[in-house]
Amino acid sequence: MKLLLQIFTWWSGQTIGTRFHTWRHGQKVGQDEFGNVYYQGGTDSEGRTRRWVIYADYAEASAIPPGWHGWMHHRTDVPPSQENYVAREWQKPHRPNPTGTPAAYRPQGSLLASGERPRVTGDYDAWTPGA
Template identity: 40%
Template structure:
């Protein structure tokens, strides 16, 4: 949560439309430099002067319904402070150079019907007890 002075300053910097978009999506107004966009249309920003430590980088998702799987691995490493340079500046982190990286987006199925559910193929060692009520 930011102060009123900071919110008004960021409103002047980013404009009313972007400030309203930020308040709707992240609940705070932030002003920073656009570092880049990924193939999904997400925008990545950085502000090293006014933000708190480890809160200087953020992502503006293109979709309103988003999850963490909408961030590419190179951008995830940058936004998590694992690397200093964004993916377009680092040859190793560029998309498509690693053979294990998926070519298309696969959504995270957690909390959906497609989520992984464990099952056992062994017979249980303990049988469940089902109580029976005697007729009165």
């Protein structure tokens, strides 16, 4: 069943192309606390080492922890698996993107929220044609 998901979907784990590229060029660098596995190998169009992640679950870019995010975007050459990485006190733990769920932000007066839209302050003039 997992193989069929990988053949017919791009959002679940890895695709067949990623599987082939990982098998051919990939060198495992490490794994984060969510089960995402990080690889490097080959070069990109700018001559840098290509880096990629195979997600443990759905492909959601916000699920990459801060330390791995810095490594993925070539901000650091040392991956968190090869150093004693400790998150800074201002770095928050991962929270999934709530867009499209009941936990999404809905301002007062929107169609899916209760309440009435706040009155405008009068500092805005609507555009009218020919004016």
